[in-house]
Amino acid sequence: xxxxxxxxxxxxxxxxxxxxxxxxxxxxxxxxxxxxxxxxxxxxxxxxxxxxxxxxxxxxxxxxxxxxxxxxxxxxxxxxxxxxxxxxxxxxxxxxxxxxxxxxxxxxxxxxxxxxxxxxxxxxxxxxxxxxxxxxxxxxxxxxxxxxxxxxxxxxxxxxxxxxxxxxxxxxxxxxxxxxxxxxxxxxxx
Numbered sequence: 001x002x003x004x005x006x007x008x009x010x011x012x013x014x015x016x017x018x019x020x021x022x023x024x025x026x027x028x029x030x031x032x033x034x035x036x037x038x039x040x041x042x043x044x045x046x047x048x049x050x051x052x053x054x055x056x057x058x059x060x061x062x063x064x065x066x067x068x069x070x071x072x073x074x075x076x077x078x079x080x081x082x083x084x085x086x087x088x089x090x091x092x093x094x095x096x097x098x099x100x101x102x103x104x105x106x107x108x109x110x111x112x113x114x115x116x117x118x119x120x121x122x123x124x125x126x127x128x129x130x131x132x133x134x135x136x137x138x139x140x141x142x143x144x145x146x147x148x149x150x151x152x153x154x155x156x157x158x159x160x161x162x163x164x165x166x167x168x169x170x171x172x173x174x175x176x177x178x179x180x181x182x183x184x185x186x187x188x189x190x
Contacts, residue, residue: 008049009073014128034062133173
């Protein structure tokens with residue numbers, strides 16, 4: 001396995017946190033991992049993305065030009081990365097903030113109303129974790145429980161009060177993706 005993922009959004013949306021959480025979960029599972037953050041000129045409201053590479057073998061280069069998967073938290077990220085996803089790859093995106101339909105063929109799309117789901121849970125800032133849950137179901141890369149354990153082990157002391165809410169957001173994103181993918185299968189099959 002060698003999975004290259006880009007998480008992208010505005011600063012403050014938690015793209016870096018979601019990528020780091022996946023990296024910790026993969027590392028805790030004994031996999032090789034790189035995590036490279038990138039910030040725009042501002043912390044909040046500017047661009048923020050990170051690149052995560054997960055492999056069962058040593059990673060030759062952490063640089064990713066054509067990712068297998070992208071998790072886009074907003075419209076600018078969707079527009080930037082839709083064309084860069086590798087053929088046969090995956091684009092998970094926040095349908096709450098991306099009012100357009102995908103234009104590409106040859107890749108899989110998982111639209112998730114992540115802001116709406118997170119808001120229903122009481123905190124719109126958890127949309128990043130909702131999308132991570134959807135990604136996990138769409139790829140089967142790691143079990144949901146592994147990421148929940150990573151939350152337990154690596155969530156900072158200041159953020160511990162959000163532990164249960166983050167786990168709920170992760171599960172809701174996973175449920176949403178599972179339902180969406182099952183609905184697609186039944187449409188194609190019948």
